Amino acid sequence: MHERRTVFRGRRAAGFGAAALALALALTACSSDGGSEASAGGSGGSAAAPSAATDPTPPPTPTVDPATYRHALSGALGPLDSALRAVDRAGEGGALNRALDTAAARADAAADALQTTRAPDDATAGNSQLASALRALGQDLKSARGDGGRCATSPRVELGTAQSPKSVQEAGRSLTALGYDAALRLPRTEQAKHRRLANGTLIRDGSRGGLGRLTIRNGTGTDAVVTLTRGTRTAFSVYVRQGSDTTIRSVNSGSYTVYFTTGEDWNSARSSFTRGCSFEKFDDKANFRTVRVTGGTQYTVLTFTLNKVIGGNATTSRVPPGEFPS
Numbered sequence: 001m002h003e004r005r006t007v008f009r010g011r012r013a014a015g016f017g018a019a020a021l022a023l024a025l026a027l028t029a030c031s032s033d034g035g036s037e038a039s040a041g042g043s044g045g046s047a048a049a050p051s052a053a054t055d056p057t058p059p060p061t062p063t064v065d066p067a068t069y070r071h072a073l074s075g076a077l078g079p080l081d082s083a084l085r086a087v088d089r090a091g092e093g094g095a096l097n098r099a100l101d102t103a104a105a106r107a108d109a110a111a112d113a114l115q116t117t118r119a120p121d122d123a124t125a126g127n128s129q130l131a132s133a134l135r136a137l138g139q140d141l142k143s144a145r146g147d148g149g150r151c152a153t154s155p156r157v158e159l160g161t162a163q164s165p166k167s168v169q170e171a172g173r174s175l176t177a178l179g180y181d182a183a184l185r186l187p188r189t190e191q192a193k194h195r196r197l198a199n200g201t202l203i204r205d206g207s208r209g210g211l212g213r214l215t216i217r218n219g220t221g222t223d224a225v226v227t228l229t230r231g232t233r234t235a236f237s238v239y240v241r242q243g244s245d246t247t248i249r250s251v252n253s254g255s256y257t258v259y260f261t262t263g264e265d266w267n268s269a270r271s272s273f274t275r276g277c278s279f280e281k282f283d284d285k286a287n288f289r290t291v292r293v294t295g296g297t298q299y300t301v302l303t304f305t306l307n308k309v310i311g312g313n314a315t316t317s318r319v320p321p322g323e324f325p326s
Contacts, residue, residue: 107138151277160189211299212251212288
């Protein structure tokens with residue numbers, strides 16, 4: 001191997017000593033043919049060794065403190081729990097409707113709060129489930145609100161058929177089992193009732209002293225209450241079960257408007273059915289006369305069939321619930 005060395009002798013030029021020494025070292029090379037070796041990076045150059053790139057590992061996301069989540073959960077559910085207890089205590093009517101309005105608003109507020117609350121990893125799914133269930137509960141509380149009118153199902157019956165209270169209970173139990181108290185006191189509910197009166201029961205009965213006779217046949221498929229009025233006064237109301245008929249005797253002479261309502265579950269306190277109600281009246285008046293004739297007394301006998309029949313000649317019209325006589 002031949003070695004070629006360049007040496008600078010003599011007086012060192014000011015400012016170039018270090019550069020000359022560096023150049024001398026750079027020109028020292030080994031070559032089989034006396035030439036200097038070219039670096040892989042090009043003639044006379046040197047290539048820098050590639051450095052291994054390392055991706056920085058992101059720091060772990062801090063987990064939510066369970067105690068912090070419990071505090072947020074309590075703050076969201078506390079006002080709602082108080083409102084639901086008020087629904088449980090409220091009586092039917094305006095007091096219950098006001099309690100339902102308040103509870104619905106607080107259910108929505110609780111759902112909003114939980115949707116923006118960060119939960120620990122083990123509670124994330126349960127927190128989301130509870131928020132959705134509370135949103136649905138708010139809607140059901142609004143829908144259950146009674147209008148206080150005819151054919152009004154009790155809000156407690158409506159809530160008894162809703163799915164959201166069950167969903168709230170399931171989500172609450174899931175979180176409570178993990179150590180996050182999500183218990184709520186849901187208001188009591190009631191099962192749908194099927195109250196009926198005996199066929200022919202007189203619900204209202206004014207003074208009757210004539211000889212007129214009225215027979216009512218109910219083929220509508222539901223129970224009915226038939227009411228006869230003279231002017232603005234109710235003469236009598238009678239309960240007629242489905243598939244049955246009844247006869248009212250001693251009807252006084254006069255011209256009567258014949259109303260009838262059909263449905264399920266007779267609420268005597270409201271004098272109305274609570275489900276599937278209809279309100280109608282016959283377009284023609286029922287005219288009764290009791291008169292003395294030679295050899296005796298002549299009186300009117302009428303039959304009203306509530307369902308449509310072939311050959312029937314009586315037409316009916318719908319009546320707004322508020323105009324139906326009580």
